Amino acid sequence: MVESGLVERIRKEEGNLKYEYFFPMDDEETVLLIDRWENEEAIEKHHKTEMMSEIAKLRDKYNLHMRVEQFVEKNKHK
Numbered sequence: 001m002v003e004s005g006l007v008e009r010i011r012k013e014e015g016n017l018k019y020e021y022f023f024p025m026d027d028e029e030t031v032l033l034i035d036r037w038e039n040e041e042a043i044e045k046h047h048k049t050e051m052m053s054e055i056a057k058l059r060d061k062y063n064l065h066m067r068v069e070q071f072v073e074k075n076k077h078k
Contacts (some may be wrong), residue, residue, distance in 0.1 A: 001020075001055070001058065004071065006032075006051055006054055006058075007033040007053065010035070010046070010051060011053060013045075013046055013049075014042065014044070014045075015038040015039065015041070015042025015045065016036075016037060016042070016046070017037060017038060018034060018035060018036035019034075019035045020033070020034050020035075021033055030033070035056070060061075
């Protein structure tokens with residue numbers, strides 16, 4: 001992802017607030033990706049880009065499996 005330039009392209013997308021990888025110290029088989037977007041529309045637009053097919057090809061090439069968990073930030077001031 002980094003070598004192909006995809007990470008930098010995603011970070012430059014309109015609405016992207018964060019796109020970072022983390023590696024657990026005790027599990028070399030796992031990579032945690034945290035991506036944060038301005039709103040639902042921004043991430044939906046990202047999911048429709050050509051980059052998603054490039055990502056899918058990399059997943060296939062390296063036999064990677066994905067689990068998605070979504071966290072929604074609650075408004076602290078009501």
